[in-house]
Amino acid sequence: MNAQIAIFLVQDGLTNGAIYALLALALVLVFAVTRVIFIPQGEFVTYGALTLASLQLGKLPGTAWLLLAAGIAVTAVELAQALRLGAAERIPGILFKYVIFPAAVMGLAWWAAPLKLALTLQVLLTLIVVVPLGPMVYRLAYQPLANASVLVLLIISVAVHFAMTGLGLVFFGAEGSRTPAFSDAHWNLGVLTVSGQSLWVMGTSLALIVGLFLFFEHTIYGKALRATAINRVGARLVGVSPAMAGKLSFTLAALIGALSGILIAPITTIYYDSGFLVGLKGFVGAIVGGLVSYPIAAAGALLVGLLEAYASFWASAYKEVIVFTLIIPVLIWRSFTTHHIEDEEE
Amino acid sequence: MSLLLDVRDLCVTYGKVEAVHRVALSVKEGSIVTVIGPNGAGKTTLLAALMGMLHARGSVSYAGKEITRVEPEQRVSRGLCLVPERRELFATMTVEDNLVLGAFHRYRKRDKAITADFEQVYQLFPRLHERRRQLAGTLSGGERQMLALGRALMSRPRLLMLDEPSLGLAPLIVRDIFRVIAGLRETGVSILLVEQNARAALQVADYGYVLETGEIAIEGPSADLASDPRVVESYLGLVAGNTEKAS
Ligand SMILES: Nc1ncnc2c1ncn2[C@@H]1O[C@H](COP(=O)(O)OP(=O)(O)OP(=O)(O)O)[C@@H](O)[C@H]1O
Numbered sequence: 001m002n003a004q005i006a007i008f009l010v011q012d013g014l015t016n017g018a019i020y021a022l023l024a025l026a027l028v029l030v031f032a033v034t035r036v037i038f039i040p041q042g043e044f045v046t047y048g049a050l051t052l053a054s055l056q057l058g059k060l061p062g063t064a065w066l067l068l069a070a071g072i073a074v075t076a077v078e079l080a081q082a083l084r085l086g087a088a089e090r091i092p093g094i095l096f097k098y099v100i101f102p103a104a105v106m107g108l109a110w111w112a113a114p115l116k117l118a119l120t121l122q123v124l125l126t127l128i129v130v131v132p133l134g135p136m137v138y139r140l141a142y143q144p145l146a147n148a149s150v151l152v153l154l155i156i157s158v159a160v161h162f163a164m165t166g167l168g169l170v171f172f173g174a175e176g177s178r179t180p181a182f183s184d185a186h187w188n189l190g191v192l193t194v195s196g197q198s199l200w201v202m203g204t205s206l207a208l209i210v211g212l213f214l215f216f217e218h219t220i221y222g223k224a225l226r227a228t229a230i231n232r233v234g235a236r237l238v239g240v241s242p243a244m245a246g247k248l249s250f251t252l253a254a255l256i257g258a259l260s261g262i263l264i265a266p267i268t269t270i271y272y273d274s275g276f277l278v279g280l281k282g283f284v285g286a287i288v289g290g291l292v293s294y295p296i297a298a299a300g301a302l303l304v305g306l307l308e309a310y311a312s313f314w315a316s317a318y319k320e321v322i323v324f325t326l327i328i329p330v331l332i333w334r335s336f337t338t339h340h341i342e343d344e345e346e
Numbered sequence: 347m348s349l350l351l352d353v354r355d356l357c358v359t360y361g362k363v364e365a366v367h368r369v370a371l372s373v374k375e376g377s378i379v380t381v382i383g384p385n386g387a388g389k390t391t392l393l394a395a396l397m398g399m400l401h402a403r404g405s406v407s408y409a410g411k412e413i414t415r416v417e418p419e420q421r422v423s424r425g426l427c428l429v430p431e432r433r434e435l436f437a438t439m440t441v442e443d444n445l446v447l448g449a450f451h452r453y454r455k456r457d458k459a460i461t462a463d464f465e466q467v468y469q470l471f472p473r474l475h476e477r478r479r480q481l482a483g484t485l486s487g488g489e490r491q492m493l494a495l496g497r498a499l500m501s502r503p504r505l506l507m508l509d510e511p512s513l514g515l516a517p518l519i520v521r522d523i524f525r526v527i528a529g530l531r532e533t534g535v536s537i538l539l540v541e542q543n544a545r546a547a548l549q550v551a552d553y554g555y556v557l558e559t560g561e562i563a564i565e566g567p568s569a570d571l572a573s574d575p576r577v578v579e580s581y582l583g584l585v586a587g588n589t590e591k592a593s
């Protein structure tokens with residue numbers, strides 16, 4: 001291996017690692033706020049990639065139907081709850097958010113799909129279709145059992161993961177898709193060739209990470225999410241409802257997932273079930289950070305990306321094995337270096 | 347004056363154990379009402395139930411509306427606010443962020459007066475202003491009590507429920523806290539005060555209840571309570587302080 005290849009592998013590894021880092025951050029966020037280990041994160045990656053691929057073929061993406069169906073299911077659940085609590089004033093809001101909005105998105109996608117709009121508009125439309133599925137999944141699958149143990153929530157996650165993978169097969173079929181690169185540009189800097197595509201990926205990831213940081217530090221909703229993660233009872237007492245916090249964190253996770261899918265789709269061929277492995281690599285990163293530390297999770301995910309790049313060069317058949325075996329020494333190391341912090345009171 | 351809070355027949359159970367039994371209680375708009383009683387009487391349980399944090403049977407009406415099935419977050423946005431016994435601060439956030447979150451429901455309503463309220467809270471507790479960049483978990487016990495009260499004030503409560511605001515405080519700070527409580531009434535806030543310090547509570551309150559093993563044992567205007575022999579004996583000690591409040 002010469003320097004040129006080594007540098008190329010670093011670039012490749014950091015490009016994928018940036019995407020894993022985004023996913024790792026989303027997993028840490030969702031776990032901190034809701035205690036859910038969000039296995040279906042990978043399905044949002046798939047949905048993002050395949051929705052964009054459908055739009056590029058001028059086809060109505062299946063996720064638009066899924067949004068409509070999920071919206072109707074949420075409407076039923078929400079209406080039942082509103083009636084039980086005698087809160088009739090909530091009904092117009094429910095109908096707007098979960099019937100009219102999904103229907104409007106459906107109409108928009110229907111109209112826009114055959115037009116083959118510019119790439120940025122297609123990306124935007126993809127996000128509008130996929131991201132609202134996040135809070136709906138929370139409402140349907142997790143909110144009814146929000147106070148259950150981490151283990152029960154994990155089991156729900158596994159179920160949601162399989163259901164969403166299955167729906168992916170139904171709506172997108174078994175063929176894989178690959179979207180064209182955002183940029184074909186290449187720059188030669190001595191031995192190093194920088195591709196426009198990897199700059200796009202790293203730039204977008206970095207922008208998103210900075211955006212998340214600003215959101216958590218400087219907005220009232222970001223602070224509300226942190227507060228819920230720190231002290232659920234305290235958060236309720238200042239009026240932050242766990243359901244609101246849950247939906248908001250799932251919205252962010254869906255946004256990050258879908259964007260990751262859009263970023264990764266030009267690099268790898270995505271099938272209906274590919275998201276899982278991508279998400280899992282983000283998960284390894286999140287585990288390195290103990291599911292609590294954002295910076296360590298992001299660094300761990302970058303490490304996963306680099307390891308993967310070198311593994312696929314030396315032993316490409318074993319690259320997944322090598323990456324996932326990493327988790328064992330990491331867990332051993334963490335079990336020695338961290339002590340369990342009991343819930344702090346006062 | 348109208349009733350701001352009217353509680354009837356309130357029962358709260360933990361599993362099979364009934365901690366609050368058929369409690370009836372009311373708070374007039376603009377008044378201070380205190381609930382005193384021995385350890386384990388159910389005072390904290392009562393306040394948690396009034397906030398909606400615990401499931402309760404019976405009826406709770408607030409500002410003329412039945413709120414028995416309203417969620418705590420909704421109660422907060424209607425002006426009900428609880429400073430719980432355990433304070434429940436956001437330990438790894440700054441003092442300032444804790445205060446900001448106190449006004450969470452007002453940010454959602456785009457309330458313009460929030461900045462002015464910051465000034466007011468900092469004026470009330472200059473110590474919090476000095477330490478506004480410090481993490482809440484690193485504050486001293488007394489500073490935490492101030493922060494808990496400050497965070498509650500940031501929500502602009504109409505009915506403020508305080509669970510032992512003087513817990514673990516030096517006498518001087520206790521006096522300050524009670525002065526703040528009395529001052530709040532002047533600004534129109536109604537207060538439901540749970541206290542171990544019965545003497546101070548009865549001094550500041552207009553009306554009082556004695557809760558014993560989950561039931562209201564005695565009630566009356568606080569001046570009457572302060573001279574009631576049963577209260578004097580059990581809660582005020584032998585040296586009765588019944589002359590301190592003459593209203
Ligand atoms: N989560 C719980 N599960 C079971 N029993 C509880 C629980 N919380 C409180 N209790 C019991 O309910 C009774 C009332 O408790 P509560 O905390 O309301 O008393 P209190 O009047 O606030 O006492 P103190 O003055 O010591 O704060 C006590 O006997 C207590 O042991």
Ligand SMILES: [Mg+2]
Nearest residue numbers: 389390391431
């Ligand atoms: Mg108590």
